[in-house]
Amino acid sequence: MAVLLEPGREVHIAATVDVAVAGGGIAGVAAALAAARTGAQTLLLEKECALGGLATLGLIVMYLPLCDGYGHQVIGGIGEELLRKSVEGGSPTAGPRGHVPPCWNGPAGEAERTQTRFRVDYDAAPMMLTLERLLREAGVSIWYDTRLCAAQSREGKLSHVIVENKSGRLAIAAQAFVDATGDADLCFLAGERTESYLENRRSGWYFSMREGESAHLHPLTDPLKGPCPPGSRFYRLSGSEVSAYVEDMHDMIHAHASGQEGAAPFLIPALPLMRMTRRLCGLETLTRADLGCWREDAVAMTGDWRGPAPVYTIGTSHLMGSTPNLFAAGRCISAAGDAWDVTRVIPTCAATGQAAGTMAALLAHTGKLDAQQLRGQLLHDGVILDPSLTSTKGRKQA
Numbered sequence: 001m002a003v004l005l006e007p008g009r010e011v012h013i014a015a016t017v018d019v020a021v022a023g024g025g026i027a028g029v030a031a032a033l034a035a036a037r038t039g040a041q042t043l044l045l046e047k048e049c050a051l052g053g054l055a056t057l058g059l060i061v062m063y064l065p066l067c068d069g070y071g072h073q074v075i076g077g078i079g080e081e082l083l084r085k086s087v088e089g090g091s092p093t094a095g096p097r098g099h100v101p102p103c104w105n106g107p108a109g110e111a112e113r114t115q116t117r118f119r120v121d122y123d124a125a126p127m128m129l130t131l132e133r134l135l136r137e138a139g140v141s142i143w144y145d146t147r148l149c150a151a152q153s154r155e156g157k158l159s160h161v162i163v164e165n166k167s168g169r170l171a172i173a174a175q176a177f178v179d180a181t182g183d184a185d186l187c188f189l190a191g192e193r194t195e196s197y198l199e200n201r202r203s204g205w206y207f208s209m210r211e212g213e214s215a216h217l218h219p220l221t222d223p224l225k226g227p228c229p230p231g232s233r234f235y236r237l238s239g240s241e242v243s244a245y246v247e248d249m250h251d252m253i254h255a256h257a258s259g260q261e262g263a264a265p266f267l268i269p270a271l272p273l274m275r276m277t278r279r280l281c282g283l284e285t286l287t288r289a290d291l292g293c294w295r296e297d298a299v300a301m302t303g304d305w306r307g308p309a310p311v312y313t314i315g316t317s318h319l320m321g322s323t324p325n326l327f328a329a330g331r332c333i334s335a336a337g338d339a340w341d342v343t344r345v346i347p348t349c350a351a352t353g354q355a356a357g358t359m360a361a362l363l364a365h366t367g368k369l370d371a372q373q374l375r376g377q378l379l380h381d382g383v384i385l386d387p388s389l390t391s392t393k394g395r396k397q398a
Helices: 026-037 077-086 110-115 124-138 185-189 239-258 338-343 346-366 371-380
Strands: 012-022 042-045 141-143 147-154 157-165 168-179 194-196 206-210 216-218 263-267 278-280 298-302 312-315 326-328
Touching: 012 026, 012 157, 012 346, 026 042, 026 077, 026 124, 026 168, 026 346, 042 168, 077 124, 077 346, 124 141, 147 185, 168 185, 168 346, 185 278, 185 326, 206 239, 239 263, 298 346, 298 371, 312 338, 312 346, 326 346, 338 346, 346 371
Parallel strands: 012 042, 012 168, 042 141, 168 326
Antiparallel strands: 147 157, 157 168, 194 278, 206 216, 206 263, 298 312
C-alpha cells in the first residue's frame, strides 16, 4: 500500500475544560448534563449538527422501558428526565404511545405496572431541540460539526483530544474525558483494548406519509438471526463498510417504499443504523452471567427491554479501562454478548452516561474517585441503586 508522509505541525489548544465528552447521542447528552450539574466546566463534541444520535437522526424513536417488566422502576435520574421531556405535549406521530403510561405517572399497584412497561414513543425533531436546550441551560458548551481525530496522553492519563472542524485541527485539554461516541472511538485512539462486533445486519427505519393521513413509521430490519437473506450481509466498522451500509440501507428503504401505494418516504435516517460496532474491554466485562447480581461498585441498573427479566447492575469497572481519567458511556461500555444487546439502548445509555459524567466531574474536582462520594452524588441526582431489585443476594466486589 502506498503511503504519504504528513509533515508535523503545531496544534492550537482551543479549549481547556474540566470534562470533555465525545459524542452527542443520548449517552453523551446525559454525561454532559451530569458533569455540568455537578459543577464541572463541560464541553460536548458532536460530529453531526444535531443531538440524539440514533435516537433522533437515526429515527429510533422508541424510548424503551425504565422498568424490569415486573412492575419495578430501575432507571431514574437523567434517564427518566429525558423520557418525560421527550413527550412533553405528546407525540403526534406516536398517538397514545406518545404519552407516559398513567400507571407510571402517579401511585399505582405493582400488578398494574407489571402489565404496562414504563416506555414511550416520541418525535425526533422536538427531542433534538429539547436535548440542546437542556445542555445550554446546564452551561454545557457544544461544538457541532466537530470530528474526533486523535488523543494524547501524559504520565498515564489522557491529556488532550485532537479534533477537526471548520476552524481546522484543534486540541482540547481536560481533566477527565467521556467516550460516548457509540463506537469507542476515543477509547481506541487512547490505546485502550477494544472489541468489534462483526455481525451488523441492514436496517432502515423511515417515515412515510399518504395525503390526508398522519406519518407512519416503518422499522425495517433484516432478520437478526440465522443466515443473511438474499441481498444482505454482515457489516463491520470501517470507512468502506459504513458507506456500503448506508447505500444498502437506502436501497432497502427505496424498495420498501416503492411497494407502498400512495405513500412516499418523507424522513429517512441521517446515520447508519448499526446496532453495535466497537466497545471498550474494561477492567471487567458485563455478561449474561451477571444477570440479577448486585455489585458494590454499582453506578447504574437496567432491565431488559425485550421482556421481563432480572436486572443488570453496572459498575465502575464496566466504564473504565487502563486510562484512569477516561470513562465509557452508552453502547461502547464494557459489555459482551447478550449484555451488550441489553445495554446499547436509549434508557441504559442515559443511565451509563449519567454515571460516566458524574465520575468524570468528581475526578476533575478532587483528582480521585471516592466510591462513597460517587454513590451519594448519584443517589442525590435520582439514580436508582437498590440491591433489593436484583434477583440474587450475591455481591460482586469492584
